[in-house]
Structures are given as C-alpha cells and as structure tokens.
Amino acid sequence: xxxxxxxxxxxxxxxxxxxxxxxxxxxxxxxxxxxxxxxxxxxxxxxxxxxxxxxxxxxxxxxxxxxxxxxxxxxxxxxxxxxxxxxxxxxxxxxxxxxxxxxxxxxxxxxxxxxxxxxxxxxxxxxxxxxxxxxxxxxxxxxxxxxxxxxxxxxxxxxxxxxxxxxxxxxxxxxxxxxxxxxxxxxxxxxxxxxxxxxxxxxxxxxxxxxxxxxxxxxxxxxxxxxxxxxxxxxxxxxxxxxxxxxxxxxxxxxxxxxxxxxxxxxxxxxxxxxxxxxxxxxxxxxxxxxxxxxxxxxxxxxxxxxxxxxxxxxxxxxxxxxxxxxxxxxxxxxxxxxxxxxxxxxxxxxxxxxxxxxxxxxxxxxxxxxxxxxxxxxxxxxxxxxxx
Amino acid sequence: xxxxxxxxxxxxxxxxxxxxxxxxxxxxxxxxxxxxxxxxxxxxxxxxxxxxxxxxxxxxxxxxxxxxxxxxxxxxxxxxxxxxxxxxxxxxxxxxxxxxxxxxxxxxxxxxxxxxxxxxxxxxxxxxxxxxxxxxxxxxxxxxxxxxxxxxxxxxxxxxxxxxxxxxxxxxxxxxxxxxxxxxxxxxxxxxxxxxxxxxxxxxxxxxxxxxxxxxxxxxxxxxxxxxxxxxxxxxxxxxxxxxxxxxxxxxxxxxxxxxxxxxxxxxxxxxxxxxxxxxxxxxx
Numbered sequence: 001x002x003x004x005x006x007x008x009x010x011x012x013x014x015x016x017x018x019x020x021x022x023x024x025x026x027x028x029x030x031x032x033x034x035x036x037x038x039x040x041x042x043x044x045x046x047x048x049x050x051x052x053x054x055x056x057x058x059x060x061x062x063x064x065x066x067x068x069x070x071x072x073x074x075x076x077x078x079x080x081x082x083x084x085x086x087x088x089x090x091x092x093x094x095x096x097x098x099x100x101x102x103x104x105x106x107x108x109x110x111x112x113x114x115x116x117x118x119x120x121x122x123x124x125x126x127x128x129x130x131x132x133x134x135x136x137x138x139x140x141x142x143x144x145x146x147x148x149x150x151x152x153x154x155x156x157x158x159x160x161x162x163x164x165x166x167x168x169x170x171x172x173x174x175x176x177x178x179x180x181x182x183x184x185x186x187x188x189x190x191x192x193x194x195x196x197x198x199x200x201x202x203x204x205x206x207x208x209x210x211x212x213x214x215x216x217x218x219x220x221x222x223x224x225x226x227x228x229x230x231x232x233x234x235x236x237x238x239x240x241x242x243x244x245x246x247x248x249x250x251x252x253x254x255x256x257x258x259x260x261x262x263x264x265x266x267x268x269x270x271x272x273x274x275x276x277x278x279x280x281x282x283x284x285x286x287x288x289x290x291x292x293x294x295x296x297x298x299x300x301x302x303x304x305x306x307x308x309x310x311x312x313x314x315x316x317x318x319x320x321x322x323x324x325x326x327x328x329x330x331x332x333x334x335x336x337x338x339x340x341x342x343x344x345x346x347x348x349x350x351x352x353x354x355x356x357x358x359x360x361x362x363x364x365x366x367x368x369x370x371x372x373x374x375x376x377x378x379x380x381x382x383x384x385x386x387x388x389x
Numbered sequence: 390x391x392x393x394x395x396x397x398x399x400x401x402x403x404x405x406x407x408x409x410x411x412x413x414x415x416x417x418x419x420x421x422x423x424x425x426x427x428x429x430x431x432x433x434x435x436x437x438x439x440x441x442x443x444x445x446x447x448x449x450x451x452x453x454x455x456x457x458x459x460x461x462x463x464x465x466x467x468x469x470x471x472x473x474x475x476x477x478x479x480x481x482x483x484x485x486x487x488x489x490x491x492x493x494x495x496x497x498x499x500x501x502x503x504x505x506x507x508x509x510x511x512x513x514x515x516x517x518x519x520x521x522x523x524x525x526x527x528x529x530x531x532x533x534x535x536x537x538x539x540x541x542x543x544x545x546x547x548x549x550x551x552x553x554x555x556x557x558x559x560x561x562x563x564x565x566x567x568x569x570x571x572x573x574x575x576x577x578x579x580x581x582x583x584x585x586x587x588x589x590x591x592x593x594x595x596x597x598x599x600x601x602x603x604x605x606x607x608x609x610x611x612x613x614x615x616x617x618x619x620x621x622x623x624x625x626x627x628x629x630x631x632x633x634x635x636x637x638x639x640x641x642x643x644x645x646x647x648x649x650x651x652x653x654x655x656x657x658x659x660x661x662x663x664x665x666x667x668x669x670x671x672x673x674x
Contacts, residue, residue, distance in 0.1 A: 129546065130575075131548040132548060140531060141545040141546075157539075286546070
C-alpha cells in the first residue's frame with residue numbers, strides 16, 4: 001500500500017515536473033507563435049465548408065496581413081500606379097466597373113476583372129487557363145505577365161524586391177509571416193502571402209445566406225423567394241452550372257473529392273458559323289488548341305453579382321436584365337460587325353444554355369433573387385480593406 | 390582583342406581541364422545576323438522575304454539534353470555544371486542580349502557558353518534540344534533556381550517558360566515582331582500535372598563539332614529567311630507566340646526544324662557550326 005502510494009506520488013511529481021519543463025520550454029515559442037504562425041481564423045459563414053489549403057502554404061494571420069499590404073501596394077507595378085486592388089476593388093466585390101481591365105502602362109486586357117470572393121474554393125482561377133488551379137500559381141501572372149502587360153514588372157524582379165526592402169513596415173511583416181525562413185524578401189514569400197490574403201476573401205453573409213442558412217425567413221423578399229425557385233428549376237437550369245453554396249462552377253473544399261476544372265461555352269459568339277469566338281478571346285481553346293474548347297470560359301460565382309457588372313469574360317453584357325435575356329434566348333445574336341453571328345447555334349455551347357420562356361414578372365423575381373446575393377458586410381469588412389489608408 | 394583573348398582562354402579551358410574519368414567541356418555559341426556578330430545596338434538590314442530592317446530587344450533561349458556523339462553515333466550526356474546563374478544541372482540559358490541599346494529590359498551579363506562534364510572519350514558531334522525539360526516547365530517558378538527564376542522568360546499565359554525569346558521591331562512592324570517559342574496545347578489534370586500537345590522542343594544535331602575549335606553560330610537572319618517580318622496575320626500575336634493558328638509561326642518553326650500544320654519536319658537552319666576563335670572567323674561587328 002505504502003509503496004503503491006509512493007509510486008503514485010512519484011508519478012504525480014514526475015508528471016508535474018515534466019509538464020513544467022514542457023510548459024517552460026514551449027513558452028517562448030508559443031509567445032512567438034501568437035504573432036506569427038497562428039493558424040488563421042476563417043470566421044466562415046454558416047453552411048460554408050473549410051477551403052483546401054496547400055500543405056506548403058498554410059494560412060496564418062501574419063501571412064494574410066502581409067498579403068493584404070502587398071495587395072494594396074502600388075509598388076508592385078513598374079510605374080507604381082497600379083496595385084492588385086486597382087482592378088479588384090473591395091466595394092465592387094473585388095471587381096471593377098470597367099468592361100475590360102487596363103494595365104498599368106495603358107494596355108487594354110482582353111478580359112473583364114473577375115470577382116475574388118470565395119476563390120478559396122475555386123477549382124481553377126483564371127477565365128480560361130486550365131493550369132492555374134492553385135492560388136499559389138496566380139499572383140505572379142498579373143505582376144510579371146507581358147501579354148498583356150498588367151503590372152509590368154517582367155525582368156524587374158530585383159527592383160520589386162528592392163522596393164519592398166525599402167519599406168520599413170515590411171521588415172516586420174515579412175519576419176512575422178515567415179519566421180522560419182532566414183531569407184528576406186523572396187518572390188515565393190510575396191507569392192504565398194498574396195495567395196493567402198486572396199484565399200481569405202470569403203463572402204457568405206448576404207440576405208440570401210441569412211434566409212437559407214441563418215434561419216431568418218424574412219431576410220429576403222417574397223419576390224426573391226420566387227426567384228430562387230426559378231433559379232433552381234429544371235426549366236431555367238441556372239443551377240446546373242452555377243452550383244452549390246458558391247453558385248459557381250467546380251468548387252473544392254475539405255471533405256469532398258477534388259473536382260475537375262470546368263469551362264463552358266454559353267453562346268456569346270458564333271463568328272464563322274462553326275463556333276468561332278473573337279481571335280483575342282477564344283477561351284480554353286487558346287491553351288489546348290482543341291476545337292471543342294472554343295469559347296469555353298470559367299463559370300464564375302453569382303455571389304455579389306449586383307456589384308460585378310459588366311458581365312461575361314469580356315464585359316460584353318452590361319446589365320443583369322440583359323444577362324437573363326441572353327440565357328432566355330439560349331445565346332446571343334450579333335447582327336453585324338466583325339463579331340456577327342448567331343451564338344445560340346454555337347456547336348460547342350453548353351447543353352444547359354438552351355433557352356427558356358420567362359414572363360416579365362418572373363424575370364423581375366429572378367433579378368430580386370440575384371440581388372439578394374449581395375454581401376454588404378464583405379465589401380465593408382476591415383479585414384479586407386486597404387491597410388495603407 | 391579582348392574577344393580574341395577570351396576565346397583563347399575558353400579554348401584552353403576546354404582542352405586542358407580533365408581528369409581520369411571525366412573531362413570538362415565548354416560549348417561556345419555566338420549570336421549572329423548573317424555575317425555580322427549580334428549586338429543589341431545595331432540595326433540589321435535585308436531580313437526576311439521583304440529585306441526588312443530590324444532591331445532586336447531580346448535574344449535568349451533555353452537548352453537541355455546536351456549530348457556528345459562519338460564515331461559510332463553513340464550519345465554521351467553532358468552533365469551541366471550548376472553555376473547558380475545561367476545553368477542548373479538540367480537546363481541552361483543562352484543569353485545574347487547585353488542590356489544595352491534596345492535591350493534595356495534585359496540583363497547586362499550575357500551567357501554564350503554551355504559548361505559541363507562528360508565521360509572521357511573521343512567525340513565528333515553534338516546534339517541538344519531547345520527548351521526547358523517537361524518536368525521543370527510547369528512548376529512554381531518562384532521556387533526554382535536561376536535561370537528558371539528570370540521573369541522575362543516566364544510564359545504566364547501558358548504557365549511554363551518561353552523556351553526562345555527573340556523580340557524585334559521591323560520596318561513594317563515598328564510596334565514589335567516577336568518569337569516566343571514554348572509548349573502549347575497544354576492540359577492540366579486534377580492532380581495538377583500538365584501535358585502539352587505541342588512540346589516545341591526542337592533538337593539540334595551537328596555531326597562534326599569540336600568544342601576546342603568550333604563555335605555554334607545562332608543566326609537571326611537565317612531564322613527569318615522565309616518569313617515576311619513586315620506583316621502580321623490579323624488578330625494574332627505580333628509575330629509568333631507558338632499558336633498553331635498563327636501562320637506567322639510557319640516560316641520560323643521551319644527554320645527551327647519544327648513541324649507546323651501540314652508542313653513536315655524540316656532540317657533546321659537557325660544554327661550552324663563555325664570556326665573559333667570568333668574574331669578571326671571573318672565576321673564583322
């Protein structure tokens with residue numbers, strides 16, 4: 001008995017000592033981690049799954065904060081006139097109101113700026129590049145790309161690093177974000193932190209979310225509820241492409257098998273009667289050279305769609321009313337000019353873009369539903385705002 | 390005189406540096422435009438089918454898979470020496486632009502040699518491919534060693550590298566006429582693996598090449614010999630960016646020994662063996 005108690009006592013003391021040692025040895029580290037390697041708190045909206053994150057670039061508060069500073073930093077462009085936020089404005093759900101984006105040297109991009117909301121879930125990132133499937137492959141494109149020139153830094157990687165080193169604030173931000181990396185400041189670090197910030201841009205607090213996931217039946221109007229039924233009807237088939245909680249093409253997140261990239265032709269053009277698209281904007285075809293991929297573009301999220309006009313990959317439709325008109329007709333007919341053709345007869349068009357009947361009142365209901373997807377908290381969230389202001 | 394001295398140095402280097410098992414080999418290149426040594430500051434005339442005028446603002450390309458050929462046609466690989474700048478063990482960047490004149494966006498340093506080691510033996514010929522090897526072409530470029538980190542050689546839209554980058558301006562195309570060769574027709578699977586229908590890594594083969602005495606001339610005039618550099622197919626890239634739909638690619642692909650559309654694989658005319666040292670090769674500056 002006595003021996004047993006001694007052993008118990010010994011065990012207790014030993015455990016206490018061990019715990020003390022562990023606590024002591026971990027204290028400075030834990031303290032350091034509280035600022036740096038702290039796992040990022042997504043603050044995911046109700047009903048939202050956890051995004052997949054590549055193991056070599058885990059989300060941390062420090063990296064997201066660094067990425068936010070870089071995102072809003074015009075020194076990332078050759079003439080210091082353009083930041084990522086120039087074409088991706090928070091108040092427009094990280095798009096802009098221009099039909100086509102313009103690079104920092106004035107070159108017009110063939111594409112409309114795409115929303116960055118919820119790209120953490122996107123199976124692919126660009127309008128049509130099938131190889132950009134991770135956010136870590138995206139930020140270098142606008143910074144260094146030359147065709148077209150966006151931020152114009154090609155060949156100026158040393159200048160970029162020198163500019164960042166000259167900003168006193170970055171010394172601390174990079175050290176916090178990459179505490180285990182003795183090298184400062186590298187392109188990989190710039191890339192990883194920008195990817196982390198963009199991955200943090202989660203939007204899921206729209207009136208529709210409150211209605212759907214927040215058990216607030218009055219959060220959206222009766223008209224919007226009727227519009228929701230139309231949107232998800234087999235008659236309109238909107239949800240066949242704009243799927244899931246993000247109302248978008250293929251999404252990936254933890255707990256689900258990885259989805260393939262998805263690109264669709266929605267019948268905007270049919271220049272030669274054989275499915276042709278304008279030569280500077282052929283979509284997936286530009287990469288695969290596979291005729292069947294002509295005019296195929298990413299299916300974007302419809303969240304915040306009220307704020308992201310004009311619409312389509314080339315900004316060629318100005319209003320939601322006209323977008324619905326386009327799908328109602330099953331494609332767009334252009335009567336004259338270089339792009340003339342009947343898009344509804346495009347042989348590569350998605351089978352879900354086949355046209356439908358829709359009364360004027362129904363159209364109004366459908367628009368009400370789309371307007372209920374606007375997340376006003378997202379566009380005012382200080383976590384996503386310009387830190388230099 | 391300085392060029393001559395360098396050439397002698399390289400010549401001796403390539404002959405003397407050897408040990409029992411392997412020897413060091415240096416392969417020399419020079420950029421030329423017809424009978425003139427390439428220089429960023431010069432304007433060249435008589436280019437292409439129209440005899441156009443041309444200035445050049447970039448002139449670089451990657452090579453890999455370098456092999457020395459013996460008298461039986463057997464191939465011995467040249468193991469590249471990692472210099473942390475222009476060569477890794479797998480790929481080398483030849484850089485003919487010197488950051489001067491119209492090449493202001495380039496780099497001051499040039500790289501006109503490929504350096505490596507090969508098993509001792511008597512070699513008569515040389516083979517190599519232009520391009521970045523497939524297994525290195527679609528990785529996170531920010532994490533690669535130099536020269537794969539050089540942003541002007543990155544090909545954002547195809548998410549690989551420009552294997553060849555030759556940027557020019559011509560009399561008819563004063564805003565630019567370029568050759569960006571790279572893998573095209575690429576698809577990426579769910580696992581992130583990219584495969585390309587048109588690899589565009591042409592092979593160059595020289596049956597007689599002595600590293601100690603010979604130099605490979607890389608000739609822009611020959612590259613464009615069959616091209617009309619004053620016009621551009623409407624609504625395509627200015628010059629050729631490797632699109633199979635861009636007819637401007639046809640004559641340059643042919644010069645590179647690449648098939649294009651219906652045209653069959655041709656024998657290349659872009660490079661040829663010339664005598665070292667360069668200064669006495671009868672070339673004008």
